[in-house]
Amino acid sequence: MARRSSAAFIEDAATLWVAQLDRGLSPAEQAALDEWIAADTRHLGALARAQALWQEGGRAQIFKSTALNTEVSPAVTPKRAFARWAALAAGVAILVSGASYIWAVYVSTHWSTGIGEIRHLPLADGSSITLNTRSEVKVAYSSDARIVRLDQGEALFSVTPDVNRPFVVEAGMIRVRAIGTEFVVRREGDTHAQVIVTRGAVDVWRDMASPEPSTRITAGRRTVATPEAIETPKSISEAEMARSVAWQNGIIDLDGRTLAEAASEFNRYNKIAVVISDPALASRKVVGRFNTSDPQGFATAAAAMLDARVRRDAERITIERRSPQ
Amino acid sequence: MGGINTDRARWLATHILPLEPAVRAWLRRVRPRGIEPDDLIQEAYAKLASLPSVDHIHQPKPYLFRIIKSLILENVRHAQVVTIESMAELGELNISMEETAPERILSGRQQLERLAMAIAKLPEGCREVFRLRKFEDLSQKELAMRLNISENTVEKQLARALRLLAQQMAEDRASAEPSRDAGPRSAPDEDEMHGPS
Numbered sequence: 090m091a092r093r094s095s096a097a098f099i100e101d102a103a104t105l106w107v108a109q110l111d112r113g114l115s116p117a118e119q120a121a122l123d124e125w126i127a128a129d130t131r132h133l134g135a136l137a138r139a140q141a142l143w144q145e146g147g148r149a150q151i152f153k154s155t156a157l158n159t160e161v162s163p164a165v166t167p168k169r170a171f172a173r174w175a176a177l178a179a180g181v182a183i184l185v186s187g188a189s190y191i192w193a194v195y196v197s198t199h200w201s202t203g204i205g206e207i208r209h210l211p212l213a214d215g216s217s218i219t220l221n222t223r224s225e226v227k228v229a230y231s232s233d234a235r236i237v238r239l240d241q242g243e244a245l246f247s248v249t250p251d252v253n254r255p256f257v258v259e260a261g262m263i264r265v266r267a268i269g270t271e272f273v274v275r276r277e278g279d280t281h282a283q284v285i286v287t288r289g290a291v292d293v294w295r296d297m298a299s300p301e302p303s304t305r306i307t308a309g310r311r312t313v314a315t316p317e318a319i320e321t322p323k324s325i326s327e328a329e330m331a332r333s334v335a336w337q338n339g340i341i342d343l344d345g346r347t348l349a350e351a352a353s354e355f356n357r358y359n360k361i362a363v364v365i366s367d368p369a370l371a372s373r374k375v376v377g378r379f380n381t382s383d384p385q386g387f388a389t390a391a392a393a394m395l396d397a398r399v400r401r402d403a404e405r406i407t408i409e410r411r412s413p414q
Numbered sequence: 415m416g417g418i419n420t421d422r423a424r425w426l427a428t429h430i431l432p433l434e435p436a437v438r439a440w441l442r443r444v445r446p447r448g449i450e451p452d453d454l455i456q457e458a459y460a461k462l463a464s465l466p467s468v469d470h471i472h473q474p475k476p477y478l479f480r481i482i483k484s485l486i487l488e489n490v491r492h493a494q495v496v497t498i499e500s501m502a503e504l505g506e507l508n509i510s511m512e513e514t515a516p517e518r519i520l521s522g523r524q525q526l527e528r529l530a531m532a533i534a535k536l537p538e539g540c541r542e543v544f545r546l547r548k549f550e551d552l553s554q555k556e557l558a559m560r561l562n563i564s565e566n567t568v569e570k571q572l573a574r575a576l577r578l579l580a581q582q583m584a585e586d587r588a589s590a591e592p593s594r595d596a597g598p599r600s601a602p603d604e605d606e607m608h609g610p611s
Contacts (some may be wrong), residue, residue, distance in 0.1 A: 096452030100580055108418050108573035112554040114564070122417070131453060134460030137418050141426035141459075142529075142579055147548040149530040211577075213570075339450060383445055392528070 095337060097209035098132065098217075104134035107143050121196055136310045201225040203240070203360045207339060215249035216256065219273075221336050222358045228412070230254075239282075243275035245334055248289075259296075263314040266292045266303070273334060277313070278364055285325070285333050287386040339381050345374045348391060348408065355384045363388055372396055418463045426462060429474040432525045434465050434584065436475075437482060446486045461553070530581035543568055544575035552604055 090115075106122055114122060117372025123247040126133050202208050202220045210218045210228075214235065218226060228235075235256040237246070248256045250269035258265040258274050260282040265274055270289030276282050284293055286306050292302035293314055306312055309330060332342040341358075343351050351369035352363040358381040365371040373395050381389045388399045388406045400407045434455065439453040458481045463466070471477050536544060546552045546560065547568075554572070558565040 096450055096456055097581075099456060101577055102453075104572075104577040106417065107576055108554075108569045111572065112569060130460045132460075133463050134456035134458065135416075137423065137426055137459040137463035138431075138456065139576055139580055140417055140423040141431055142583065143548075143576060144420065144423045145427040145431060145526070145529055146533065146544065146576070146579065149533055149548075152595050258431060296425040304473035378448075380445060380447065386445070386447075 094129075095209060095219075096135070099129070099131050099135045100139070101209070101211045103132065103139045104191075105354045106136055111143070149394075156381050188225070199225075204360055207337065207381075214251060214254075217247045219245040219247075219337050219344075221245075237278060239274055241276060243273065243336075245271070245273045245337060247271045262296045262316045264294050264303075268292065271306045281313060283311065283313050283314050285330065286335060287330055295319065296360050335378075336381060341379050341381050341387070343375055343377055343379070345376060347371065348373050348395065351375050351391065352408070355381070355387055358382065359384050362405045364405045365408045366407055367397075370395060370408065370410060422463060422468065424460065425468050429471075430459070430462060430478060431583065433475055433478055437478065438584065440479075441482075444467065444486075446489070449489045454485055455584075458482055461485075529579065529583065532579050533575075535582065536578055540571050540575045540578070547572060585600040590603055 102125065106125070110122075126136065130315070136344065140363045143401055155321060165204065200208065200210055200218075200220060202222060202224050204223055206220075206222060210220065210222045210226075212218065212228065212235075216235070217235065218228070219244040220226060224244055225240040226244060227238045227240065229238075230236075231254075233254060235254050236259065237244075237257070238259045244258075246256070246258060246267065248267040248269075248270050256267040258267075260274050260276050263282040263284075265282075265284055270286065270291055272284060272286040272288075272291050274282055274284050283293065284306060286308050288308050290305055290307045292303035292305055293312060294301060296312065297314060304312070304322065306322045308325055309327070310332075311325050312322040313320045328344070332344060335342040341351075341354055343354075346354075348365055352365055352371075355363045361384060363384050375391050375394060377387075377390055377394075379390070384406055385399075385401070388401075388408055391397070392397045392399045392408055395408075396411065397408050398411050400409060437455065437458075438451055441454065446454070459479060459482050462478075506543075533541060533544065543557060543561070547554065548555050552560060554565055554568045558568045
């Protein structure tokens with residue numbers, strides 16, 4: 090499936106190019122840059138924007154006396170976050186059974202997204218995490234392991250293989266180990282996790298007192314893991330797979346989902362809730378592609394499809410039946 | 415050299431970067447379907463970067479908006495599925511640019527202030543590397559020696575700093591819910607935009 094790379098992904102590459110341009114390029118690198126620029130018009134744009142910022146960055150020092158010296162400290166200072174994580178990691182190290190993760194944590198970071206926000210997080214090893222709305226991860230890289238804890242929500246992981254450092258996602262009791270891979274983990278409630286593999290394969294297991302064999306899931310398959318069991322992986326269609334990662338581009342792709350399911354999907358991304366007042370209406374199926382940030386557009390289109398009407402007040406958008414006669 | 419030339423980068427920094435919040439606010443309102451604001455902005459920068467000259471652009475703001483609009487139209491024409499909504503949005507495209515809240519346009523000074531704040535918020539190591547390179551004007555090589563880290567690390571940290579700044583400067587995209595006409599009420603004088611370069 091030909092997928093356009095995201096603007097954030099391009100931005101990452103562009104900023105790296107600017108840093109490389111700053112130290113000077115070898116002829117081979119210059120050729121690679123030219124090739125990169127030619128590959129997509131947005132590449133030149135992102136590069137130009139990054140170069141503009143690079144220029145401007147030097148001028149920002151006129152504010153050195155104010156902004157740069159008065160500590161505008163982030164909410165959690167890295168050191169404190171480190172201490173907290175190290176304590177946590179020590180606990181985890183004892184709990185992780187069967188695996189011999191020796192925790193020499195030197196990098197630990199915490200990221201989260203608000204409602205409707207999507208963030209792309211490139212990691213030092215070339216892997217990346219794309220966080221969906223209202224999600225939270227902690228990343229801890231050590232010399233032996235790359236551990237990402239998904240505390241909330243949903244994330245797409247794109248993993249650079251490294252045989253010496255397994256990449257493991259922890260979602261509650263569920264563990265997912267990447268095998269050179271791209272996959273999505275979505276937490277459902279406190280205990281369940283849905284795993285969809287778009288490339289490569291992963292091993293899924295439950296973190297139980299007694300070690301258990303893991304279940305391998307290959308590309309194009311999905312499973313739901315609970316503390317009780319790991320569902321047998323089911324194969325999903327290419328189109329379904331594309332839909333399951335459409336959120337990366339800020340899109341909700343509905344294909345014959347019920348109106349109720351569609352509404353709850355929108356409500357993950359927006360403060361204003363879409364409500365279906367009528368049960369018969371709620372079970373009707375809808376089709377379409379929408380921006381995650383556009384519940385009104387969705388409601389209007391859905392109402393038009395189902396011959397319903399939309400009422401909007403401060404907190405919600407209600408899709409309801411037209412009043413009889 | 416590769417990339418774009420320094421003069422053009424400086425021109426973009428002075429004339430286009432300060433318009434970004436206004437463009438993003440406008441895009442949030444119009445919400446063109448099927449194309450992301452970030453993509454549009456990259457495409458627009460690409461157009462501006464590949465112009466043989468920018469001497470003829472006396473009014474960057476209407477110029478930039480014209481570029482953005484034509485990109486949206488181009489996209490709608492090529493969309494596989496033209497939705498009813500996208501047609502409605504095309505109507506909206508006629509909104510005159512004058513309607514973009516003027517307070518969204520930053521003065522040169524405000525932009526630098528914003529950038530300085532963004533730099534201050536960088537993670538410590540990354541900020542230090544950026545500061546030494548851009549403010550103290552050490553080369554990457556010198557910087558690596560001074561901090562006793564590899565040149566590769568310097569390069570990576572600089573890229574990271576720039577990436578975080580690029581995100582910060584586009585931050586409107588995430589922070590502001592459809593706050594259509596909110597925004598800081600410090601109506602800048604538009605002429606200030608043409609600060610020293």
